[in-house]
Amino acid sequence: MGKQILVVDDSAAVRQQVGMALGHAGFEVVEAADGNEGVSAVDGNPNIAMVISDVNMPNMNGLEMVSAIKQKPSHQALPIIMLTTEGQPALIKQAKAAGAVGWIVKPFDAGQLVATVQKLTA
Amino acid sequence: MKFFWQKRKKGSSNRDGFEGTTLGKTSPGIPPEEDGPAQDSHFPNAASPSPLEPAGHPLESNVTEKGTSTDPPEVPLSHQMANTGESVREKCSVCDDPETLKTLFSQFRGKINGQIHAAQELSEKETLSIGKCIDDIVVHARDYIQESKDVFEKNFSDQNTALEGYLNFSKNTLGKQSDTVKTALTLSDDISEAGEAVDRLAGEAKLLALNATIEAARLGGTSGNAFGVISEEMNQLSNQIASTNRMIGETIQAIRESLPALMKQTNEQNEKLEEFIGAMHHLKKVIGESMSNSDAAGNTHLEMILNLSYSALSHLQFQDPMIQNLQKIDHVIRDLHKDLGTRLHLEGTAEKSEFSQLSDQPEFKSEKDKNTSGQNPGEVLLF
Numbered sequence: 001m002g003k004q005i006l007v008v009d010d011s012a013a014v015r016q017q018v019g020m021a022l023g024h025a026g027f028e029v030v031e032a033a034d035g036n037e038g039v040s041a042v043d044g045n046p047n048i049a050m051v052i053s054d055v056n057m058p059n060m061n062g063l064e065m066v067s068a069i070k071q072k073p074s075h076q077a078l079p080i081i082m083l084t085t086e087g088q089p090a091l092i093k094q095a096k097a098a099g100a101v102g103w104i105v106k107p108f109d110a111g112q113l114v115a116t117v118q119k120l121t122a
Numbered sequence: 123m124k125f126f127w128q129k130r131k132k133g134s135s136n137r138d139g140f141e142g143t144t145l146g147k148t149s150p151g152i153p154p155e156e157d158g159p160a161q162d163s164h165f166p167n168a169a170s171p172s173p174l175e176p177a178g179h180p181l182e183s184n185v186t187e188k189g190t191s192t193d194p195p196e197v198p199l200s201h202q203m204a205n206t207g208e209s210v211r212e213k214c215s216v217c218d219d220p221e222t223l224k225t226l227f228s229q230f231r232g233k234i235n236g237q238i239h240a241a242q243e244l245s246e247k248e249t250l251s252i253g254k255c256i257d258d259i260v261v262h263a264r265d266y267i268q269e270s271k272d273v274f275e276k277n278f279s280d281q282n283t284a285l286e287g288y289l290n291f292s293k294n295t296l297g298k299q300s301d302t303v304k305t306a307l308t309l310s311d312d313i314s315e316a317g318e319a320v321d322r323l324a325g326e327a328k329l330l331a332l333n334a335t336i337e338a339a340r341l342g343g344t345s346g347n348a349f350g351v352i353s354e355e356m357n358q359l360s361n362q363i364a365s366t367n368r369m370i371g372e373t374i375q376a377i378r379e380s381l382p383a384l385m386k387q388t389n390e391q392n393e394k395l396e397e398f399i400g401a402m403h404h405l406k407k408v409i410g411e412s413m414s415n416s417d418a419a420g421n422t423h424l425e426m427i428l429n430l431s432y433s434a435l436s437h438l439q440f441q442d443p444m445i446q447n448l449q450k451i452d453h454v455i456r457d458l459h460k461d462l463g464t465r466l467h468l469e470g471t472a473e474k475s476e477f478s479q480l481s482d483q484p485e486f487k488s489e490k491d492k493n494t495s496g497q498n499p500g501e502v503l504l505f
Contacts, residue, residue: 011442013249017435020257024428081504085442092503102504107439109500110432116502 002026003121004045008038008053008065009083014106018052018083021110022117035060039068042075049121052113055084055091063091063098070099079120083108227462231455238448245441252438256431263427267420274416278409289399296392303385310378317371324363331356436500 005027007018012033019029030048032038034057042048051069055062062082069075081102082095092103102116334353338346 011246013246013253013438013441016250016253016257017438020253020260021432021435024260024431085446087498096505100505102502104502105499106442107436107499110435111429112500112502116504120504 002028003049004028004030004047005117005121006030006032006038006041006045006048006051006053008032008035008041008051008057008062010034010054010057014054014083017110018108018113021108021113025114025118027117034058035062035065035068038062038065042069042078043072048078050117051078051080052083052117053080055082055086055095063094066095066098066100081116081120083113223462227455227459231452231459234451234455238445238452241448242441242445245444249438249441253435256434256438260427260431264424267424271413271417271420274413278413282406285402289395289402292395293392293399296388296395300385300388300392303381303388307378307381307385310374310381313374314371314378317367317374320363320367320370324360324367327356327360327363331360 002025005022007015007022007029008031009015009018010033015029015031015033019031022029030041030045032041035053036059038051038053039060042051053062053065057065060068062084066080066082069078069080076099079101080099081104082092082100083104083106085106087103087105095103101120104113104116331353334349334356338349338353340346341349
């Protein structure tokens with residue numbers, strides 16, 4: 001069984017695409033449709049090794065989710081990268097300040113995404 | 123189909139003032155409002171139904187309209203919207219009922235959002251289907267390559283086991299054959315020695331017969347005759363023993379002469395078998411290398427398929443940008459609505475779009491900002 005990666009995106013298609021890329025590389029993908037579900041997934045599953053999250057999502061956006069997750073000491077070491085169509089420096093700065101460790105602008109390159117996940121979960 | 127304002131200024135186009143803001147993605151947005159006769163009552167001069175009628179399925183809607191409508195070719199929505207601003211302003215200057223205009227705009231905006239949601243749902247559904255197909259292709263390719271490899275390995279292993287078994291049996295048989303020949307040679311030597319002993323016995327019997335003959339002559343008479351008979355019998359027996367022993371010796375000699383040839387044949391067969399075993403081991407090595415090459419080729423093909431699927435995945439990610447571009451339409455309408463409200467001194471116009479989330483934050487305000495961010499699509503930025 002591969003390492004578990006949480007993919008948070010309100011688009012089922014994006015979750016599927018990320019899941020396919022990581023699944024074929026041996027990772028096990030857990031999905032969440034918004035920030036709230038993402039926080040619940042992380043709180044309820046200690047086996048999650050990394051989080052890949054969209055920024056623009058209903059209910060709770062990705063940046064809010066990163067802040068909520070990182071508030072808990074037990075999640076301080078959990079790597080979170082943002083996967084979004086947005087690329088504004090101010091947002092990237094905001095994500096970094098919240099505790100995210102990386103930022104990828106869609107459309108993503110599956111090979112690069114896999115390599116990044118392998119690096120951050122090694 | 124035409125909007126009412128297009129009747130007033132056909133072909134006018136004005137995109138100024140329609141700069142949209144960069145939007146966030148959607149939550150279930152403003153639902154399209156129900157159509158009804160009341161809507162068209164606001165368009166007394168309209169010759170055909172409103173172009174803003176919601177369609178259950180965008181593609182289906184197009185086909186139906188193209189197939190059955192007798193109206194002139196429909197003006198693209200983008201052109202209609204581009205015409206909207208100036209035309210509405212002109213219309214507003216003569217509009218007797220601002221509240222009606224406000225309602226129309228709300229309906230218009232609701233229908234636009236409905237279309238956006240329909241497009242989003244359709245693209246989501248189709249993208250998921252395509253993604254599933256791509257995934258199936260990769261999985262099936264991987265399974266096919268693995269199954270081919272397993273079948274090839276099993277066949278090779280079975281054949282190898284059978285051949286090894288036959289070769290071992292042949293080798294053992296030849297070994298036993300060789301041992302048997304060696305044993306036969308040893309036994310023939312023993313028989314030859316026994317034959318020499320028999321020859322000696324035959325000689326002694328002949329000597330006894332001679333002595334009996336001499337004794338018969340010395341005694342003479344009846345006693346001599348009896349010795350003569352014994353002497354004759356002993357002589358014949360000696361001759362028979364010698365004759366039989368000679369025959370045995372000749373047979374043994376023939377066997378001894380044939381055994382080395384048989385031994386030679388056995389050795390030659392053994393050498394051929396060793397050569398064959400060597401050839402089989404070489405063939406096994408060649409097939410093993412071929413299998414490795416085949417595995418490598420299969421893995422290369424699988425990697426190519428995987429890379430192609432990754433490439434397809436990249437192309438499938440058109441949905442977010444497409445939806446965001448569509449959502450800009452809503453913001454155009456909102457700006458227009460706001461402008462209209464300001465001009466008509468109406469309250470409650472240009473409410474915040476449900477598409478907007480982060481889009482009202484300063485960071486999301488300008489497309490220009492986004493383009494100068496320096497972060498390229500696909501680029502991985504690790505902090």
